[in-house]
Amino acid sequence: MAEVGRTFLAPSTPAGHSGIATVRVSGPSCPRIYREIFYSEPVHRLASCRDYRDLSGEIVDRVLVTFFTGPKSFTGDDVLEISCHGNPLIVERIVTDLIDRGCLPADPGEFTRRAFWNGKLDLSQAEAVADLIHARSWAALRCARRQLSGALGHILSGVREDLLSILAAMESAIDFSDEGLSEPKWEEFRGTVLLLRKKILSLAETFRNRSAIERGVGVVLVGAPNGGKSSLLNALLGRERALVSPTAGTTRDFLEEPIRLGPWLIRIIDTAGISESASELDLLSMERSREKLTEAELIFWVVDGSQKLGNAEKIGKDLTGRTGAILLNKRDLPQKITQSHSAFRALGWPVWEVSAKISEDSGRIRDLLQKLLEEKRILPDGEDLAVNFRQMALLREAAEALERAEKLLRENFVRAECVTEELNCANKTLAAVVGEGVSEKVLDRIFSTFCIGK
Numbered sequence: 001m002a003e004v005g006r007t008f009l010a011p012s013t014p015a016g017h018s019g020i021a022t023v024r025v026s027g028p029s030c031p032r033i034y035r036e037i038f039y040s041e042p043v044h045r046l047a048s049c050r051d052y053r054d055l056s057g058e059i060v061d062r063v064l065v066t067f068f069t070g071p072k073s074f075t076g077d078d079v080l081e082i083s084c085h086g087n088p089l090i091v092e093r094i095v096t097d098l099i100d101r102g103c104l105p106a107d108p109g110e111f112t113r114r115a116f117w118n119g120k121l122d123l124s125q126a127e128a129v130a131d132l133i134h135a136r137s138w139a140a141l142r143c144a145r146r147q148l149s150g151a152l153g154h155i156l157s158g159v160r161e162d163l164l165s166i167l168a169a170m171e172s173a174i175d176f177s178d179e180g181l182s183e184p185k186w187e188e189f190r191g192t193v194l195l196l197r198k199k200i201l202s203l204a205e206t207f208r209n210r211s212a213i214e215r216g217v218g219v220v221l222v223g224a225p226n227g228g229k230s231s232l233l234n235a236l237l238g239r240e241r242a243l244v245s246p247t248a249g250t251t252r253d254f255l256e257e258p259i260r261l262g263p264w265l266i267r268i269i270d271t272a273g274i275s276e277s278a279s280e281l282d283l284l285s286m287e288r289s290r291e292k293l294t295e296a297e298l299i300f301w302v303v304d305g306s307q308k309l310g311n312a313e314k315i316g317k318d319l320t321g322r323t324g325a326i327l328l329n330k331r332d333l334p335q336k337i338t339q340s341h342s343a344f345r346a347l348g349w350p351v352w353e354v355s356a357k358i359s360e361d362s363g364r365i366r367d368l369l370q371k372l373l374e375e376k377r378i379l380p381d382g383e384d385l386a387v388n389f390r391q392m393a394l395l396r397e398a399a400e401a402l403e404r405a406e407k408l409l410r411e412n413f414v415r416a417e418c419v420t421e422e423l424n425c426a427n428k429t430l431a432a433v434v435g436e437g438v439s440e441k442v443l444d445r446i447f448s449t450f451c452i453g454k
């Protein structure tokens with residue numbers, strides 16, 4: 001049988017020395033290549049240990065080879081997975097040999113793109129494959145897994161079914177009203193459109209989860225100089241990352257470090273102390289502190305409990321309306337400030353009495369932080385979705401079309417064709433989320449961000 005179409009290959013494991021490495025091949029030439037190299041007939045899903053002989057007949061390595069007959073494979077085409085010893089020389093030899101046998105090197109994401117093309121995955125699932133590979137926390141992995149299972153596509157197909165049934169109901173109502181039977185139930189249609197819009201918008205809002213789980217949640221340490229911000233950063237990291245000294249104004253530039261907290265990724269940011277000082281350098285570093293303060297999801301106001309609050313009270317005022325906690329630091333020393341200080345009450349944040357010098361306090365702060373993140377719902381729980389930017393933009397566009405439809409349905413004389421047009425527009429936009437009607441250019445952009453071999 002003629003081999004029609006492209007057969008491509010790529011190492012699916014990273015370059016370098018490792019226990020094993022895998023080279024993946026997909027396309028119509030796979031059965032021929034299998035027979036040529038291993039002198040036997042490929043059997044679906046049968047993994048067998050064989051000598052890999054190159055075109056010159058030399059044994060390159062003893063490998064484990066698995067054959068998948070399309071469409072029962074990842075890409076939907078015939079697939080060969082060759083696991084060899086993880087030496088780059090062996091991988092290179094196998095890759096060049098496969099190219100000599102007519103395979104082409106794969107583009108980034110080509111295996112997944114092929115799976116999408118063959119209908120094995122919708123586009124939101126294909127995007128989740130890359131998310132799964134790049135996730136840096138358990139929370140991110142959970143979201144990616146949920147999306148890979150097709151959760152978004154599933155919810156959207158429900159929404160689209162509802163949209164189509166309103167469209168059908170509208171059309172038959174209009175037909176009947178032409179015959180003078182009854183007035184279409186515009187109000188009922190409007191109610192459903194409103195509900196669907198709400199559902200779509202709440203999906204779009206899950207984009208917020210994405211930056212939190214992908215980049216990590218920003219937790220910024222702010223406060224007057226010498227409060228112990230850098231000492232607390234070091235305590236939370238468990239290593240001496242930041243310079244600490246009894247001189248006020250030790251930290252100039254901000255420092256940002258990732259920590260894992262349960263399933264979450266957190267970015268702890270240490271900043272320069274905020275004071276009345278007017279030196280140019282102080283002003284520059286304080287400007288940076290304020291920038292970080294604006295960006296962060298959560299604020300730790302670090303206060304030295306062994307000193308009077310004094311001018312530092314002003315910092316609290318700037319924090320009004322934000323989310324955070326007060327870290328009343330240096331509890332190992334005699335205290336001059338209590339938890340019930342009026343500046344703390346005004347802010348309404350929890351006050352944690354801590355010390356950077358007491359080793360068990362870093363664990364306590366981590367526990368309290370995790371509780372605060374959960375309580376304030378700054379992070380999605382495991383069941384949540386986190387749509388990406390492309391999906392969010394499309395969901396918003398669909399919601400806008402529904403908003404226009406809803407307005408039209410409120411008019412005294414409802415222009416049914418205009419409503420239908422908006423509903424169709426929403427349906428088409430939602431279809432694009434799962435990849436229907438998406439241009440090759442958009443697909444190129446999406447898959448170009450993938451790894452080679454995925």
Ligand SMILES: Nc1nc2c(ncn2[C@@H]2O[C@H](COP(=O)(O)OP(=O)(O)OP(=O)(O)O)[C@@H](O)[C@H]2O)c(=O)[nH]1
Nearest residue numbers: 225226227228229230231245249250251273330356
């Ligand atoms: N006794 C005691 N000393 C502390 C504690 N935390 C910090 N210090 C000391 O307080 C001084 C200032 O600590 P830093 O961590 O540099 O304070 P900072 O808030 O980063 O200061 P700036 O960078 O200048 O804004 C240092 O001498 C620390 O050793 C604490 O919990 N107890």
Ligand SMILES: [Mg+2]
Nearest residue numbers: 229230250251
């Ligand atoms: Mg510091």
